[in-house]
Amino acid sequence: MSDSPTVLCAQPDASERAETADVLADAGLAVEEVESVGTLTTALDRSVDCVVTAFDLPDGDGFDVVDAVRSVNPACVVILYTEHAPSDLPRGGPEQVVEYVPRMVPESRERLADVAAMAAAEVTQAAYPVPETETERLAAVQQYDVDQLAAIDAFDRLTALMTSHFDIDVAFVGLMDEHEERFVACEGANWRTLSREDAICTHTILSDETMVVEDTHEDPRFAEVDALKQLDIRSYAGVRITDKQGNAIGAVCCTDGEPRRYTQTELDDLQRFADEVEEQLLLRRRLQEDA
Amino acid sequence: MSQRRDDRYTFDGLPLNPVRPGTSLLVTGPVLSGAREMGLRLLCSSDADGGTVLVATDKDATTMLEDFERHGGVLDRERVRVIDCAQESGDLPEDSVSTVSTPADLTGIGIEYSGQYESTYASGYTRVRTGIITLTPLLVYSDDVRAVYRFLNTITGRIGTADGLGICVLDPNAHEEQVVESVAQFFDGRVDVRADRGALDLRVTGLRDQPTNWTPVGT
Incomplete structure (x- = not known):
């Protein structure tokens, strides 16, 4: 399997598409060609790093491509590569922010290759903040097998203890991978995953301070997140967990269906629960390394 | 591949050391008494190959360019370009100014910004300073702050990969503290x-x- 960043190139005209694909490949990208929104949708998966698309396609336009990409791979970079001037393009929705490279400038394909190669390797169009050391962090998370961890009773016991100790609806331990939070243990609900742009833990892993949201409806970061309403998360407290190198791999959290405050004593207790989870994870890693 | 530059960005007349290419800075403070002026001063370039792309959200393009010049910017339309989203513009001059009807149109702002960035780049001005003055209307007009997060990832991503410099101004008093802290994460x-x-x-x-x-x- 190639280590090169993967790019989907969507242009309707076969010869133009082949020329674009050649230039992208010369820039070190693994290119897959598609000619329509339909074929792009079929080819899309989470391994795609970047999508380069014409605006006019036989079965839709560039914004249809953006919608298709966001539904499968929300952080993937999309680049509009078109002869249309920006002012000639219809206006997209606020969630359709994209990169744009005009085809009418000289050597536009080479410029596109430059922008795409850099973007595919280094840029995200995620709708959330990403830690500065994301690459190292993701490598650290990949060291853990969530399914294996989920089978361990210790995490279930801890989260069960947390729900009764704090008198809350749900307590969980989650690991944050590239696209979603995956729950190792979850007491009070049967959540398996939550997309990163919906998860409050996306913010928790950014700081070593305890994250408290007393009322999601009153916090502008979360007031419009439908997934939190569907999961009945009205209040939240979470502490990030790190590996021994300091990479934030996930969080230990409390949620409730009602607005709620946490005393300093409760937050100290939450920190102790998180320390315990961190220790358990370190122990599992050590056992894995020794095996 | 694009030419990687090691030359740091300098700030004439300001008590700041040069910063490495690809850096994005958030300038916070009261907009009317300092932060806006600071943002514009950070955008002034004495580099021969230096360009500036301004996203004007709180004043129209003409006023923004006048302010930029007053704070030391050199008005050369080839190298200074504006995306005007302040809804006040009457006669808009030339190719160096684009308009977007509302600060809520983050997709439009992003595309116009990339277009002006590419025009600046194609004219040979490859050390591009980007200014968003200010972020406040983008946050206020967006129903869901996650759209602004995506916009910021896209803009700072371009600045980072193109070895540019990003300067965004925000008045912290206009927003909840949590929003200011989360926006600061992108810089x-x-x-x-x-x-x-x-x-x-x-x-x-x-x-x-x-x-x-x-x-x-x-x-």
Whole structure:
């Protein structure tokens, strides 16, 4: 399997598409060609790093491509590569922010290759903040097998203890991978995953301070997140967990269906629960390394 | 591949050390008494191959360019370009100015910005300073702050990969503290600005070799 960043190139005209694909490949990208929104949708998966698309396609336009990409791979970079001037393009929705490279400038394909190669390797169009050391962090998370961890009773016991100790609806331990939070243990609900742009833990892993949201409806970061309403998360407290190198791999959290405050004593207790989870994870890693 | 530059961006007349290419800075403080001026001064370039792309959200393009010139910017339409989203523009000059009807149209702003960036680049001005002055209307007009997050990832991503410099101004008093803190996550460093009896002070967090205590700014 190639280590090169993967790019989907969507242009309707076969010869133009082949020329674009050649230039992208010369820039070190693994290119897959598609000619329509339909074929792009079929080819899309989470391994795609970047999508380069014409605006006019036989079965839709560039914004249809953006919608298709966001539904499968929300952080993937999309680049509009078109002869249309920006002012000639219809206006997209606020969630359709994209990169744009005009085809009418000289050597536009080479410029596109430059922008795409850099973007595919280094840029995200995620709708959330990403830690500065994301690459190292993701490598650290990949060291853990969530399914294996989920089978361990210790995490279930801890989260069960947390729900009764704090008198809350749900307590969980989650690991944050590239696209979603995956729950190792979850007491009070049967959540398996939550997309990163919906998860409050996306913010928790950014700081070593305890994250408290007393009322999601009153916090502008979360007031419009439908997934939190569907999961009945009205209040939240979470502490990030790190590996021994300091990479934030996930969080230990409390949620409730009602607005709620946490005393300093409760937050100290939450920190102790998180320390315990961190220790358990370190122990599992050590056992894995020794095996 | 694009040419990688090691030349750091410098700030004439400001008590700041040069910063490495690809850096994005959040300038915070009261917009009317210091932060806006600081943002514009950080965007002034004396580089022969330096260009500036301004996203004007709180004033129209003409006023923004006048302010830029007053704070030391050189108005050369080939190298200074504006995306006007302040809804006030009447006769808009030339190719160097694009309009977007509302600060809520983040997709439109992003595309116009990339278009102007590419025009600047194609004219040979490859050390591009980007200014968003200010972020406040983008946040206020967006129903869901996650759209602004995506916009910021896209813009700072381009600045980072193109070895540019990004300067975004935000008045922290206009937003909830949590929003200011989360927006700050998208930047490499933060320049706090305050005005004390007409004189400006600044301090920097998040970057090495910069003044971390309040430091007077010369005029």
